[in-house]
Each structure stands twice: as C-alpha cells, then as structure tokens.
Amino acid sequence: MRKMLKHDLKAIWPVWRIVAPIVVVLAALAGVVVGIGYSDYEIFDSVYWLFRITALLIDTYWYLILSAFSMLVTVLIVVRYYKNFFTDEGYLTFTLPVSRTKLLNSKILMALIWISATLAVCILAALAYSFAYELTLSSSGYMGDIFEDTIEDSVESAFSSQDIHILLFVLEVLYLAAAWLVSNLLLLLLCITVGAVIVKRAKLVLGLGIYYGANAVIVGIFYTGIIVGIILISSAPEISEEAVMYMFHAVFLMGGALFSALGVGAYLLNKKLINKHLNLP
Amino acid sequence: MYVVECKGLRKRYGKGKLAIENLNIQLESGRIIGLLGPNGCGKTTFMKILTGLLVPTEGDIFVCGQPRSEATNNFISYLPERTYIGGRKKISAMLDYFEEFYPDFDKVKAYKMLESLNLDPDSHISSLSKGNREKVQLILVMARNAQIYLLDEPIAGVDPAAREFILRTIVSNLNPGATVLISTHLIQDVEPVLDEFIFVNYGGNIIGRGTASELMEAEGKTVDQKFREVFRYA
Numbered sequence: 001m002r003k004m005l006k007h008d009l010k011a012i013w014p015v016w017r018i019v020a021p022i023v024v025v026l027a028a029l030a031g032v033v034v035g036i037g038y039s040d041y042e043i044f045d046s047v048y049w050l051f052r053i054t055a056l057l058i059d060t061y062w063y064l065i066l067s068a069f070s071m072l073v074t075v076l077i078v079v080r081y082y083k084n085f086f087t088d089e090g091y092l093t094f095t096l097p098v099s100r101t102k103l104l105n106s107k108i109l110m111a112l113i114w115i116s117a118t119l120a121v122c123i124l125a126a127l128a129y130s131f132a133y134e135l136t137l138s139s140s141g142y143m144g145d146i147f148e149d150t151i152e153d154s155v156e157s158a159f160s161s162q163d164i165h166i167l168l169f170v171l172e173v174l175y176l177a178a179a180w181l182v183s184n185l186l187l188l189l190l191c192i193t194v195g196a197v198i199v200k201r202a203k204l205v206l207g208l209g210i211y212y213g214a215n216a217v218i219v220g221i222f223y224t225g226i227i228v229g230i231i232l233i234s235s236a237p238e239i240s241e242e243a244v245m246y247m248f249h250a251v252f253l254m255g256g257a258l259f260s261a262l263g264v265g266a267y268l269l270n271k272k273l274i275n276k277h278l279n280l281p
Numbered sequence: 282m283y284v285v286e287c288k289g290l291r292k293r294y295g296k297g298k299l300a301i302e303n304l305n306i307q308l309e310s311g312r313i314i315g316l317l318g319p320n321g322c323g324k325t326t327f328m329k330i331l332t333g334l335l336v337p338t339e340g341d342i343f344v345c346g347q348p349r350s351e352a353t354n355n356f357i358s359y360l361p362e363r364t365y366i367g368g369r370k371k372i373s374a375m376l377d378y379f380e381e382f383y384p385d386f387d388k389v390k391a392y393k394m395l396e397s398l399n400l401d402p403d404s405h406i407s408s409l410s411k412g413n414r415e416k417v418q419l420i421l422v423m424a425r426n427a428q429i430y431l432l433d434e435p436i437a438g439v440d441p442a443a444r445e446f447i448l449r450t451i452v453s454n455l456n457p458g459a460t461v462l463i464s465t466h467l468i469q470d471v472e473p474v475l476d477e478f479i480f481v482n483y484g485g486n487i488i489g490r491g492t493a494s495e496l497m498e499a500e501g502k503t504v505d506q507k508f509r510e511v512f513r514y515a
Contacts, residue, residue: 091334
C-alpha cells in the first residue's frame with residue numbers, strides 16, 4: 001500500500017506544488033490591494049476611485065481563489081480515482097499484486113492527505129491576506145480589528161471562562177467539520193464507483209449526478225433537523241439556559257455521528273462494489 | 282502441478298447470458314498454447330478472470346497451485362487487448378513502476394528490448410504512436426520473469442513485419458519453464474510458435490485440444506485449416 005500511496009501522491013504533486021504557492025501569493029496580493037484601497041495614501045489620489053472599487057471587489061470575492069484551488073484539488077482527486085479504476089488504466093491497476101481493498105484505501109488516504117494539505121494552504125492564504133492587509137492599511141483597519149477581536153474573544157472565552165461549554169462547542173464543531181469532510185469524500189468516491197458499475201457510458205457524469213443528488217438529500221435532512229431543533233428549543237416553555245446548551249451539544253454530536261455513520265456506510269459499500277461487482281469492460 | 286487449473290468456472294455478465302458456462306481446464310508449465318475461437322466465445326473473459334479483472338460467478342481457479350487472489354498476480358504477466366499506458370509519464374518511469382511492483386521484472390532486459398525497437402526510454406508515452414505504445418506494453422509484459430504470460434490478441438492490428446517481430450520477442454524473452462497462453466484470430470501467424478492449441482466455442486466450451494504436429498500427423502491439416510473447418514459459418 002505504501003508503494004501505491006507514493007505513486008498516488010506523486011501524480012498530484014506536480015500541479016499542487018505550482019498552484020499552492022500561487023494561491024498564497026495571490027491572497028497576499030489581494031490583501032495588499034484591499035489594504036491600499038481602504039487607506040488614503042496621497043500618491044494614489046488620482047486613481048483613488050479605481051483602488052477603492054478594486055478593493056471592494058477583491059474584498060468581496062478574494063475567497064474565490066481558495067474555492068478554485070479546493071475545486072482544482074477535488075477534480076484532480078476524482079480524475080485520478082476514475083482513471084485508475086474505471087478506464088483502461090484499470091487493466092494495469094487491478095492486475096497488480098495488490099488487493100482491491102488496499103487500492104481503495106490508498107486512494108482514500110491520498111485524497112485525505114491532499115485535502116488536508118489544501119486546507120492548510122487555504123488557512124495560510126487567509127493569514128497571508130490578513131497580514132498583507134494589516135501591513136498595507138494606513139490606519140487601524142476595520143477588517144483587521146474584527147478578525148483579531150473575534151479570535152481573541154473566542155480564545156479568551158474558551159479558556160479563561162468558567163463555562164466549559166464554549167470549549168466543548170469548539171471541539172464539537174471541529175468533529176462535525178471533519179466528519180462532514182471525510183464522509184463527503186467517501187460519498188463522492190462511492191457515487192463514482194456506482195456510476196461505473198451500473199452503466200457502460202458516461203460513467204463519471206452519472207457518478208457525479210448521483211453524488212450531487214445524494215448530497216442535496218443529506219444536506220436537506222441535516223438542515224431540516226437543525227431548523228426543527230431550533231423551533232422545538234425556542235417554543236419550549238420555561239427552559240433553562242443550561243438545558244439549551246446541552247441541546248445544542250446534542251445537535252452537534254448527532255450531526256457528527258450522522259456524518260460518521262454515512263462515511264463508514266459509504267466506505268463499506270464502495271469496498272463491496274469494488275471487490276465483488278466491478279468488472280472492467 | 283498445473284500452472285492453471287479451473288473447475289466448474291462460470292461467468293455471467295449481469296443478468297445476461299453466460300459468457301463461460303462450465304469451463305474445466307488445466308494448463309501445464311513450459312508450453313506455448315494458442316487459445317483459439319470465434320469472437321465472443323469467452324477467451325478474453327477467461328484471461329480477465331485469471332488476472333482478477335473479472336469476478337467469476339462460480340467455480341474454482343488455481344494459479345501455480347494457489348487459489349486465485351491478488352497474490353497470484355505475482356505469477357501472471359498479462360497483456361490485454363487494450364492499451365493501458367498513457368499520459369505524461371516517460372517510458373523509463375513505467376519501467377520503474379513495474380520494477381517496484383513486480384519483483385520478477387528485469388529492467389536490464391526491458392532496456393535491451395527498448396533499444397532493439399529503437400524506442401527512447403526518455404520519450405513521453407503520450408508522444409508515442411499507438412503501435413509504439415503497444416510495443417512498450419509488450420516489453421513491460423515480456424520483461425517479467427513470470428510463470429504465466431497471458432497475451433490477448435498481441436498481434437492484432439499490426440503489420441505482418443511487426444507481427445513477426447512481436448512473436449520473436451515473445452519467444453526469445455520467455456522465462457524458461459513459463460507457460461504462454463495466446464488468444465488470437467491470426468492463427469497462421471502464431472502457428473509456428475505454438476506447442477499446443479485449444480479450440481473454444483461459445484460459452485467457453487472446449488471443443489478441441491492438441492498439438493500442431495499431432496494434428497498434421499492424424500489429419501494432414503494445419504491448425505489454421507482445422508480452425509476454419511470447425512468454426513465454418515453455415
């Protein structure tokens with residue numbers, strides 16, 4: 001499996017190593033432009049309006065750079081998975097002296113590693129943006145203050161407050177986010193496999209169609225659950241603040257458990273399909 | 282011990298008809314065997330099952346005495362009818378890949394074969410013609426010192442001169458004691474190198490088996506003539 005993983009990682013690395021630094025640099029440049037646009041440097045007086053408009057646009061849309069980067073990595077993962085398993089390349093992949101389960105695990109691990117690395121780069125890019133913005137801003141900035149205040153307030157309230165709920169909420173949100181991310185990936189891979197197993201043409205298109213359909217249903221159920229929960233909590237008579245807190249903990253944990261169960265189910269089903277039902281044409 | 286042994290092998294695609302109805306076959310070591318039959322008779326299906334590309338519906342398969350699994354792929358070197366190499370990789374990278382996954386891969390032999398075919402190891406696979414890709418694939422397969430070589434239509438779609446070269450490459454690079462199973466319709470071309478032939482009819486049913494010399498002695502016919510006689514369309 002180590003060998004498989006090495007090759008899987010090497011396949012995406014050439015693109016990633018070029019795009020990742022570009023994303024960070026672009027984010028920093030965006031921060032500089034926004035910082036200048038929101039300041040009142042005299043040398044830019046003649047084109048002040050241009051900077052201000054540009055700053056407003058970039059400030060609103062700069063995160064699209066991160067979205068595009070994440071999308072690119074997802075596409076690379078999907079294409080690699082699909083090509084290796086369900087096209088003629090499968091003739092090489094599945095005749096290796098490696099079990100199908102190990103091949104699948106390698107693909108999942110590869111995807112998780114690249115998603116984590118991409119997430120880290122997105123965080124780095126966000127920090128680069130904020131840092132560049134702070135450096136360029138001529139006076140104390142509105143955005144920077146909010147960013148710093150929010151972080152500081154959250155950390156302070158989580159660690160210095162007597163109330164343990166905030167810290168628990170942070171952990172629960174992290175768990176929920178991780179479970180959502182991993183289950184989403186496993187569901188995506190499962191849907192591609194389903195598409196490849198049940199049809200002979202347009203396999204990838206069908207797989208992605210199934211994924212978006214399933215995802216819409218899952219997200220619908222998740223949000224319905226949250227809305228119903230909020231309505232029940234708000235309509236409950238004489239409910240203590242402590243009880244509300246516990247209810248929110250329950251909602252977060254149930255959401256995490258739901259996504260965890262979904263991820264495990266998707267993995268087991270995918271494993272079964274690849275081991276028992278995948279016949280290359 | 283047989284290098285390949287199948288008992289009661291059946292393969293059904295979905296809910297459709299059986300591609301292989303009930304195949305019982307044993308292949309001995311050190312033979313070059315022609316698996317001959319009309320289109321859709323189950324030759325490719327049989328090879329794919331042996332390599333694990335297809336999951337059999339029923340039956341037992343043993344490769345070199347072991348039940349078929351991913352581990353038995355260590356004994357089998359498979360050349361499919363499709364080209365599975367492509368992309369921006371260099372030929373040398375494919376050689377490294379094979380060396381990494383197959384302990385029996387002989388890189389020196391592979392480089393010699395590339396040289397004899399005037400193929401530059403630093404060429405990108407995407408820059409090669411279809412014919413040259415097929416040649417690289419053949420080199421990857423034949424550079425292994427495997428126990429079994431499964432060659433599915435190795436000379437289909439290439440000119441007669443290239444056919445001769447491919448067959449010479451197969452025979453001269455064979456691991457001693459290895460078994461070669463060749464599936465092809467170009468019987469005349471492969472006949473000189475065959476030790477044995479197996480005629481397969483629809484549903485993977487074996488309807489004839491023997492050696493070219495036995496056939497010539499008994500009936501005065503070549504394998505190609507016999508094939509045309511057996512599988513004559515009404």
